[in-house]
Amino acid sequence: YSQHVKNTGVTCYTCHMGKPLPNGLWFYSSQTDYLRHYLDRDGARVISQTVAPASVNRSSVKQTEWTYALMISQSRSLGVNCTYCHNSRQFSSWREAPPQRVTAYHGILMLRDVNQNYLAPLQPVYPAVRLGAMGDAPKAQCVTCHNGAYKPLYGAQMTKDFPALWGRADWNGAPFPGIMTMAADTTKRDSTVATPVAAPAQRTSAKTAPAAPVGMN
Numbered sequence: 001y002s003q004h005v006k007n008t009g010v011t012c013y014t015c016h017m018g019k020p021l022p023n024g025l026w027f028y029s030s031q032t033d034y035l036r037h038y039l040d041r042d043g044a045r046v047i048s049q050t051v052a053p054a055s056v057n058r059s060s061v062k063q064t065e066w067t068y069a070l071m072i073s074q075s076r077s078l079g080v081n082c083t084y085c086h087n088s089r090q091f092s093s094w095r096e097a098p099p100q101r102v103t104a105y106h107g108i109l110m111l112r113d114v115n116q117n118y119l120a121p122l123q124p125v126y127p128a129v130r131l132g133a134m135g136d137a138p139k140a141q142c143v144t145c146h147n148g149a150y151k152p153l154y155g156a157q158m159t160k161d162f163p164a165l166w167g168r169a170d171w172n173g174a175p176f177p178g179i180m181t182m183a184a185d186t187t188k189r190d191s192t193v194a195t196p197v198a199a200p201a202q203r204t205s206a207k208t209a210p211a212a213p214v215g216m217n
């Protein structure tokens with residue numbers, strides 16, 4: 001995922017933003033068919049590569065409409081227009097496109113992994129009320145993280161203070177020298193276990209507080 005989220009990363013807040021259900025969840029329906037590009041369909045590339053009419057391009061009008069619907073939704077998800085990722089002289093050209101297009105492509109691949117391997121397989125554990133009309137689990141799309149900004153939360157560093165979220169021990173602090181120092185400090189504190197006693201005591205006293213106010217059941 002680092003090809004897309006770079007060193008900025010994401011936390012629960014990127015998608016959830018203080019709410020139990022994030023924005024832009026989608027389910028199967030004929031209106032959202034194009035979003036299956038983020039799940040189990042490929043084939044957004046519809047522009048002919050030849051000048052004269054030839055039988056090499058088999059894209060249908062419907063496929064072309066899916067591509068444009070997908071592109072309009074990507075633009076709206078990021079609050080940008082087509083030229084943020086394309087040279088409008090030749091929409092299909094990667095060489096002439098701004099680098100953001102490659103980042104966006106890695107975003108598509110990331111979403112496929114998230115949707116195929118993490119969100120869709122949760123289907124059997126959701127209560128029926130959380131499933132779509134066709135019985136599928138909620139899935140994410142670009143707006144789920146981006147919320148209308150070219151970078152989620154306008155590029156605020158999310159994982160800097162949570163190195164464990166990178167999921168790779170050898171990544172801990174690598175892009176952030178400050179965190180390397182913190183990790184080293186922790187080891188030092190472990191070897192001189194003598195002082196830190198106050199915090200656990202506080203937690204115990206919190207447990208003895210009244211369990212729940214009347215009427216909270």
Ligand code: HEC
Pocket residue numbers: 010011012013014015016020021022025114119130138139140144145
């Ligand atoms: C890529 C976006 C994304 C990120 C990041 C993310 N979530 Fe979620 N989360 C979702 C989606 C999509 C759902 C499904 C919503 C639904 O049930 O309709 C969900 C649902 C949940 C639910 C169930 C809510 C409910 O009421 O059913 C919990 C709990 C939850 N997430 C916790 C977390 C935690 C904790 C983290 C961070 C460790 C996290 N999420 C990070 C997208 C995300």
Ligand code: HEC
Pocket residue numbers: 043044045046047048067068071072074075078080081082083084085086091092093100101102104105108
């Ligand atoms: C956030 C970046 C981004 C934005 C904004 C964006 N695109 Fe795209 N576009 C892409 C990527 C990435 C692909 C390649 C998708 C794939 O192959 O899975 C693509 C593919 C296309 C294609 C297919 C090209 C081909 O080879 O056939 C067309 C047409 C297109 N975009 C048009 C548009 C239009 C029109 C807009 C504005 C409404 C737009 N795009 C906005 C990133 C973007």
Ligand code: HEC
Pocket residue numbers: 004005006007008009010014074078100101103104105107108111140141142143144145146150151152155
């Ligand atoms: C899991 C959350 C998440 C999802 C889903 C996601 N992105 Fe991103 N995206 C990010 C983060 C974080 C960054 C910031 C990376 C950085 O700092 O360069 C980013 C950066 C980008 C950028 C680079 C912007 C720039 O100006 O450099 C583009 C373009 C982009 N995303 C497009 C997309 C598209 C298109 C999708 C849907 C196919 C998508 N993203 C889905 C988290 C996400």
